[in-house]
Structures are given as C-alpha cells and as structure tokens.
Amino acid sequence: MLMINILGALLIIAIVYWFWLFKPKQVQSNDNKVAIVVDNGVYQPAQIKVVAGKELTLNFDRQDSAPCSETVIFPQLDISKALVMGDANTLKIPELKVGEYDFHCQMQMYKGKLIVQ
Amino acid sequence: MSKNINSSSQNFIIEGANCGSCVAKIEKALKTVSGAQRVEMNFAQRTVQVEGQADEAALIAAVENIGYKAKPMSNDSEQDALDEKAKADDAHYKKLMRNMILALGVGAPLMLYGLIFDMNVITTTQRIAWFIVGLATLAVMAVAGKQFYNGAWQAFKNHAANMDTLIALGTGTAWLYSMVVVITPNLLPEVARHVYFEASAMIIGLISLGLALEVKARGRTSEAIKRLIGLQPKTARVIRDGQERDIDISDVVKNDQVRVRPGEKISVDGEVLEGSSSVDESMLTGEPMPVTKQIGDTVVAGSINKTGTLLFKATHIGSETTLANIINMVKRAQNSKPSIGRLADVISGIFVPTVMIIAILAGLAWLNFGPEPSIAYAVVAVTTVLIIACPCALGLATPMSVMVGIGKAAESGILIRNGEALQVTSKITTMILDKTGTITEGAPTVTDVITFNNSDENTVMQHVASLESSSEHPLAEAIISYAKALNLTLSKVTDFDALTGKGVIGTLDGQTLLFGNKALMDKYHVAIDDAYEQAQTLASEAKTPMYFAVNQQLQAIIAVADPIKADSAAAIKRLQNKGIHLVMLTGDNQATAQAVAKKVGIKDFIAEVLPDDKVNEVIKRQAKGEIVGMTGDGINDAPALAQADVGFAIGTGTDIAIESGDITLMRGSLHGLADAIAVSSATILNIKQNLFGAFIYNVAGIPIAAGVLYPFFGLLLNPVVAGAAMALSSLTVVSNANRLRFFKPAKS
Ligand SMILES: [Cu+2]
Numbered sequence A: 001m002l003m004i005n006i007l008g009a010l011l012i013i014a015i016v017y018w019f020w021l022f023k024p025k026q027v028q029s030n031d032n033k034v035a036i037v038v039d040n041g042v043y044q045p046a047q048i049k050v051v052a053g054k055e056l057t058l059n060f061d062r063q064d065s066a067p068c069s070e071t072v073i074f075p076q077l078d079i080s081k082a083l084v085m086g087d088a089n090t091l092k093i094p095e096l097k098v099g100e101y102d103f104h105c106q107m108q109m110y111k112g113k114l115i116v117q
Numbered sequence B: 001m002s003k004n005i006n007s008s009s010q011n012f013i014i015e016g017a018n019c020g021s022c023v024a025k026i027e028k029a030l031k032t033v034s035g036a037q038r039v040e041m042n043f044a045q046r047t048v049q050v051e052g053q054a055d056e057a058a059l060i061a062a063v064e065n066i067g068y069k070a071k072p073m074s075n076d077s078e079q080d081a082l083d084e085k086a087k088a089d090d091a092h093y094k095k096l097m098r099n100m101i102l103a104l105g106v107g108a109p110l111m112l113y114g115l116i117f118d119m120n121v122i123t124t125t126q127r128i129a130w131f132i133v134g135l136a137t138l139a140v141m142a143v144a145g146k147q148f149y150n151g152a153w154q155a156f157k158n159h160a161a162n163m164d165t166l167i168a169l170g171t172g173t174a175w176l177y178s179m180v181v182v183i184t185p186n187l188l189p190e191v192a193r194h195v196y197f198e199a200s201a202m203i204i205g206l207i208s209l210g211l212a213l214e215v216k217a218r219g220r221t222s223e224a225i226k227r228l229i230g231l232q233p234k235t236a237r238v239i240r241d242g243q244e245r246d247i248d249i250s251d252v253v254k255n256d257q258v259r260v261r262p263g264e265k266i267s268v269d270g271e272v273l274e275g276s277s278s279v280d281e282s283m284l285t286g287e288p289m290p291v292t293k294q295i296g297d298t299v300v301a302g303s304i305n306k307t308g309t310l311l312f313k314a315t316h317i318g319s320e321t322t323l324a325n326i327i328n329m330v331k332r333a334q335n336s337k338p339s340i341g342r343l344a345d346v347i348s349g350i351f352v353p354t355v356m357i358i359a360i361l362a363g364l365a366w367l368n369f370g371p372e373p374s375i376a377y378a379v380v381a382v383t384t385v386l387i388i389a390c391p392c393a394l395g396l397a398t399p400m401s402v403m404v405g406i407g408k409a410a411e412s413g414i415l416i417r418n419g420e421a422l423q424v425t426s427k428i429t430t431m432i433l434d435k436t437g438t439i440t441e442g443a444p445t446v447t448d449v450i451t452f453n454n455s456d457e458n459t460v461m462q463h464v465a466s467l468e469s470s471s472e473h474p475l476a477e478a479i480i481s482y483a484k485a486l487n488l489t490l491s492k493v494t495d496f497d498a499l500t501g502k503g504v505i506g507t508l509d510g511q512t513l514l515f516g517n518k519a520l521m522d523k524y525h526v527a528i529d530d531a532y533e534q535a536q537t538l539a540s541e542a543k544t545p546m547y548f549a550v551n552q553q554l555q556a557i558i559a560v561a562d563p564i565k566a567d568s569a570a571a572i573k574r575l576q577n578k579g580i581h582l583v584m585l586t587g588d589n590q591a592t593a594q595a596v597a598k599k600v601g602i603k604d605f606i607a608e609v610l611p612d613d614k615v616n617e618v619i620k621r622q623a624k625g626e627i628v629g630m631t632g633d634g635i636n637d638a639p640a641l642a643q644a645d646v647g648f649a650i651g652t653g654t655d656i657a658i659e660s661g662d663i664t665l666m667r668g669s670l671h672g673l674a675d676a677i678a679v680s681s682a683t684i685l686n687i688k689q690n691l692f693g694a695f696i697y698n699v700a701g702i703p704i705a706a707g708v709l710y711p712f713f714g715l716l717l718n719p720v721v722a723g724a725a726m727a728l729s730s731l732t733v734v735s736n737a738n739r740l741r742f743f744k745p746a747k748s
Helices: A002-021 B020-031 B056-065 B077-116 B124-144 B146-157 B163-183 B197-221 B223-230 B320-335 B339-370 B374-388 B392-413 B419-425 B435-439 B456-470 B474-485 B518-523 B528-541 B568-577 B590-600 B613-622 B636-645 B669-706 B719-742
Strands: A031-037 A043-044 A047-051 A056-062 A071-074 A078-082 A086-093 A099-105 A111-116 B007-017 B036-042 B047-054 B069-073 B233-241 B243-248 B256-258 B269-274 B276-278 B289-294 B310-316 B414-416 B432-435 B445-451 B493-498 B503-508 B513-517 B544-550 B553-561 B581-585 B604-606 B627-634 B646-650 B663-665
Touching: A002 B339, A031 A047, A031 A078, A031 B243, A047 B493, A078 B320, A086 B007, A086 B646, B020 B047, B020 B056, B056 B069, B056 B163, B069 B503, B077 B124, B077 B197, B124 B146, B124 B163, B124 B197, B146 B163, B146 B719, B163 B339, B163 B374, B163 B719, B197 B392, B197 B627, B197 B719, B223 B320, B223 B590, B320 B392, B339 B374, B339 B419, B339 B663, B339 B669, B374 B669, B374 B719, B392 B419, B392 B669, B392 B719, B414 B419, B414 B669, B419 B513, B419 B646, B419 B669, B432 B613, B432 B636, B435 B590, B435 B627, B445 B456, B445 B474, B445 B528, B445 B636, B456 B474, B456 B503, B456 B513, B456 B544, B456 B553, B474 B553, B503 B590, B513 B518, B528 B553, B528 B590, B568 B581, B568 B590, B581 B590, B581 B613, B604 B663, B613 B627, B613 B636, B636 B646, B646 B669, B663 B669, B669 B719
Parallel strands: A031 A056, A047 A111, B432 B581, B432 B627, B581 B604, B627 B646, B646 B663
Antiparallel strands: A031 A043, A056 A086, A071 A078, A071 A099, A099 A111, B007 B047, B007 B069, B036 B047, B233 B243, B233 B256, B256 B310, B269 B310, B276 B289, B414 B663, B445 B553, B493 B503, B503 B513, B513 B544, B544 B553
16 A cells, blocks of 8 residues: 555656656747648747747647647737648737747647747 | 730749859749730749730740749739648548548457457467457558658657647657567566557557547638628729729729629728719628718628619728738737736646656556556556657647637627737626717717798798808718708808807898707897796707897707617617626716716716716726726727726718727627627637636546556546547537537617
8 A cells, every 4th residue: 555655656756757847949040941740749949949029930740630730829929820730820910029938739738938048 | 704915924933043043044934925015023032914805834944954943823812822721631631531540440340359359468379360450550550640740750859749649649659669579579578568559559640630630620610700701702803094904903903983783792992972872781790780981981892783874983992891800910919918828828838848858757667566567557557648748738728719819709790909908808797888889870960950030941941041151060971971961052141240159140141040949049138038948948958059040030949969889779788688797988977978878878978078077987996996998989989998807889881990908899789799798708618618628638647547546446537538538628629619509688
C-alpha cells in the first residue's frame, strides 16, 4: 500500500513537472515567416521566437477538424482569425514590440506563444 | 447571369515549391499553356493565379511536368470559404456519427448484458469470452476513438493536456484494468474481478455523439455572419467602353460606372449619377422603410434596389465597402470576450492537469480508505473523474453567446465593437443624449409662415429665399429648400449684408429686404407689435421665429425648427422603463431645450452646453458612481463619447464613423439604443446561464465522481453516466447560446 501511495505522489509530481514547469523548446525564425501546423490539439511549433520591429507572416496549416481549432486568437493584439482546413491561412501581423504574445484557440486548449526579441 | 469571359481566373495551390527560383519556373511553365494570359504566383502562400481561358487539366499537367504538384483552389471569396467550411463540418459530423454508431453498437449490448447478468470473471470460459470482448473493445477504441488517442499523444509530447487527454486516460484506465482482470485475475481479490469494457466503448460513443451535435449547433451560431456575407453580390454590371457587361465583383475598380436594375442588389458603395429609386437598406441599418435615392445620394453595397434603375459611380470597392467594414467589425467583436468570460479562460487553462491530479488523489483515497473491493472502486472513481471533467463546456460558454449576441445586434443595425462594450451596456444607469441629431432630426426645417399686411406666402418665401441664398447661416438651407419645394425661382439680391446676431439685409427690385430677429427690426424701426406675441408662442414650442420686412413694413414671421424624430418619445419611454436615468444635453437656449425635453418626456436636461461641457458632464456623473452611456451623432460629441463608459455613435446610414464610439447605431432612430441595451442584457444573461451550467457540471460533477457522496448515500457514479454528462454539458451550452437567436427586443 505504501508503495502505491508513493507511486501516486510521484505521478502527481511528474504531472506538475511535465505540464506546468517544463519549458517547451522554442523555434527561432529569422525571416519572421513561420509555418504553424494545427493538428491533434496542438500548434506546432508552439513557442516561436521572432525579431522585433519587422512584419510577421504566420501561415497556419489546419489539419485538425475539431471545432476548437477553428479560430486562432491573439488576445493582446486583438487579432482573431478563422482557420479553414488546409494551409491557406496566412496571417500578417504588423511589426511588434519586444515581449511575449500568447495565442490560442477559442477554448484555450491549443496554446502557443510568440516571443518577440 | 452571364460572366465576362476576360475576367475569369483559376487558382491553384502549388505543392513542393520550396525555393524562390521555383516561382519563375512554375510561372514560365504555366504561361506556355494555351489560353493562359497572365500568371502570377504568390510564393508565401504557394498559390498561383492564372487568368484567361486555359484548360484546368492542362495547367495542372504543366506544373507536374516540371516536378511540382498543383491542386485547384476554389475562389477564395468569403462565401466560398463558408460553403467549404459547411462541407467540412458536414464531413466531420458524419464521421463522428459513424464513430458513435460503431462504439454504441458494441457498448450498448455489453452494458445491457451487465445490467442483467454480472460481468464477473471467475471461470476459464468466462476469461476466454471476456478476452475476446476486450479485443473487440480495443478495436472499437482504435477505430472510433482514434482521434482522441492521437490528440492526447500529440498534446502530451508538446507538454499540453486537453480534453482528448482526459478521454484517453479515462477509457484507457477502464480498459487496462479490465484486461488485467482477464489475463491475471490472481493479482486481484475475487470480488474485484469485474470488467469495465462497456464503459470504454460507451464513453467513446457518447462523447462522439455530443461532439456531433455540437458541430451541428455551432454551425447555426454563426448564421448572422453568413447572412451578412451573403448580402455581397458576386457580380456587378459595369459600363466600360460604352458597353454594359457583368463582371466579377473583385474586378470592379473605383470610379467604374455601375448599373443596377429593380430587384437587384447593389454591388459596391457608390454615388448615384443617374435615375432615382427606393432602396431597401434594412439588412444594414435595421431601418424597415426603404430610402429614396436620387442623383448625388450614396448607395451601399448589400442593399436592394426596389423600384427604379440607378446608375452610380463606384466610390468604395472590395474590403472598403461599408458592408465589408461591418462584417469585419462583427467578426472581430465576436471573438473578443467580455471580462466575465475571462475567469472561465483562466480556469480551463490550468484545468486538465489539475483534474489528472484530482483523479490520482481520488484513486489513492479509495485504495487507502475505501470498502472492499477498494481497487475496483478506485478504478471507477478515477475513470469517472477523468471523463466528467472535460472543460469544453466552460470554454464554450462565453464565446458562443457573444457570437450569437453580437450577430443578433448586427442584424438590427447595431454594431458592437467588442465583448466588453456588450457587457458594460447591460449595466448602464445613466444615459446622456445629445439633442441635435439624436433626439431631433438634426436638420432644421421651416415649420410656420405667418403673413401680415396682405402679403402672400409665395411672394414672401421667394423674397426671403433670394435674400438667404447669399447667406451662410445654417437656417438658410432650411429656407431655401422650403422655397424649392414650392417651385419658386430665386432672384439676385444686391447690397447684401449680414449683421451678426441680428439677421440679413439686401436690395431686390429697389426694395429693402430685412430678415432677422427683433433686434434687427428695432434697429430699422419696423413695427412688430402685432406679431410679437405670436412669435413668443412659436418660441415656446422650441421653434426659432424670424421677422421679414420689406421697406420697413412687416411681411411675415417665419419659424424654423429642428423637428423631433417621430419615434424619439416612444424609444425614450422604453429606456426609462428599463430604469435608466436620461439626461439631455444641447447647445440650444433654455426655452428650446425645455420644449424639446418636455415633448419627449425627459425631466433632466442641460441647455447651452459647449462640447467641453459635454465631457465634463459625463465625468461628473461617473464621479457619482453612475455607469454612463453617451449617445451622440459624431464629431462634436466625440470627446464625450470616448469618455463615457459606453459611447453610442449615431451613424446616419452610410458615411459613418464606424470607428468612433463603442457601439454604432446604423439606424437614426433611438429605438436602436433601446434595442442595443436589450440585446446586451439578454446576451449577458445568456453567458451567465452558460457559465453556471458549465461550472455545475464540473464543480458538482468532479466531487461526486470522486466519491464524496459514497460515505453518506453509497453513491458512486457510473463512468458511462459521466460520459453522457460530459457530452450533454457542451450541448447544453451551445443550445442555450442558440436560443439567443430568437431573441426579439420588446417594442414597448
Ligand atoms: Cu474541447
């Protein structure tokens, strides 16, 4: 029984670490043109480093038919874009200041971040 | 309708083009195809547009010959995108329904068997039989539940957790435990040798059903946008080189001359050059009455030409049209959330990992403290917690209602800028109304002509209008248009002079004409004793009386007033019935202000205010803790509109400042204001219902699933019930939001 309790506690620690503490890997884009695949409940890549003060072109390739993925929202930028199935979803974002900008789907199940440096 | 041949173009998506040099190669290859006139490739989007009459198959072959792939892309107009989306939704719906039938087809008989007999595993025969059932369940999970497991795995790899994670874990737990029972029963006490295969299959079936119904209901939520986009005609009849031809709407350029016949839709914004007709703009403004359009008037895309043929010059095309602006604004607003919805966002953001932890804790609690067979109870509790906890309903609650509410408002000509404006509108306690242009028409007209000394109205008006045609006074326009309505021809006045604060003077046919107030008459010693009292009466009715004299003899009193809009009083009554305190502001004098306020039933009014005072009035009321709405018709009200908690800009139809104010009322009537408040209250109520509904499923559902009721009532939820509840919760939220579509603001 003790073993099971310790196992349970370890599992909880693993969940906290994996989902909350882990810093996901970031993808660097030098030309500020990024292709993002929307599939299986995630954006890929989800953590994107881009250069400040330069127009940004994001191209979303939506493979996921779940209704959640239908719209991508950038709350700080007041941008929302409906995504059609396939890769014809180009979003141009005017030059951004240094900072971090989240983006997510309607229900916040798919999450990503633009890191502007 | 026939389509202009020269304007046809085909679009393709190019696959395999990874370098800039591919562009030249592909363009060159396409140009060699016979019929291809202009080829243009967009490398960023990897699309290519070919104009002309080339054969589609030949174009595709040309691209494939040089090692790339071309896929025809449908016309990327919004309408087509929506059709495509509807098709995709339909396919998604069918797939979900198929999965549902498959999973329930296996799950339901199993569950029925479980209800009649027990699903215990004791004998070897039973073990073999259940092993086969287990494999069948696995097959169902792999086929019907594939998307959940895929999604869960992809999300896990990316350190994300979503509803797929919960479904995969829940059904996975139930299946694994059952398989352990079947394969190595000795690991478990005899009483715990029970299988839960039916739960895994049923859960997948029920959630698929829930999602399918949600896809259907969602489609209906965006109806308002679909309807607005549907207003955009696809072709326009344009006159080029002296010939009329139908061309694609995207090929219309500014200053094109466009012809529209009765019953047709107006294709782009423009200015009428020829003809007159009544035009139905109700789809944009909410104004039920058709508007008469004549030379010089503006027409907007999406409205319907009713009676005559119009020729107009295109002034705004494509994304610049009023309709396109409205669509854009509604779309943007539909995706913004009011602050009451943000809490739900924060919660659903951290939700899934939290639920996983709760499930583990519940499982441990059952193992440590639960009755025998504790391991069986633990498995049921873990599975049920995971399944019932999907935060989907919570995430949907706000956006669904906002989408319907803002769309609903747009249908009545009310453009709401964002979710926040929607929320604050429902809480307004004080509404400040600008008089001119808001309560009144904003355009002065002649209301009374009283003649004296045997003069007649036509002569008087001919003289006064001739005199005023040299004046730049705002009232001059009212006088001149009144004279025009009487078909009078104006004469040339000499020696014209305007005396500030008094009136105007001039000479016509050797006679001296005087037009102005009492001060002017006194200055030129005109006797007005007979008329003074009548003039005072007119003034008390919110009219501005002016005296007209010829050669020092009084000829007439002409009264000019800014008439109150026909439905202002009724709309004001509606606002007051909602308990909103109304304040009228005006730059006019006290007497006029009082008369207007009395007529429409406003008790609180302030006269002789300057634009700056309007802002101060808003600030003053806000300081008292009031939530202040300000309604005005534009430029001079702009500072007050910005200062108010919600600024309502009255945009009289077309050239509106859509960008100013939090809410734009496309219709001139104040009923729009009352409607806006009604729609906003209904939407906020709907959001609250949704949030309550969604929270209840999670807040009450999770502890019950974990087993808190067991010690008291011996109640532990069946995982299948959890699956049904989860499917229901999203469906409840989406259907409740859809209920808003039938909302109609009460007219009295
Ligand atoms: Cu979801």
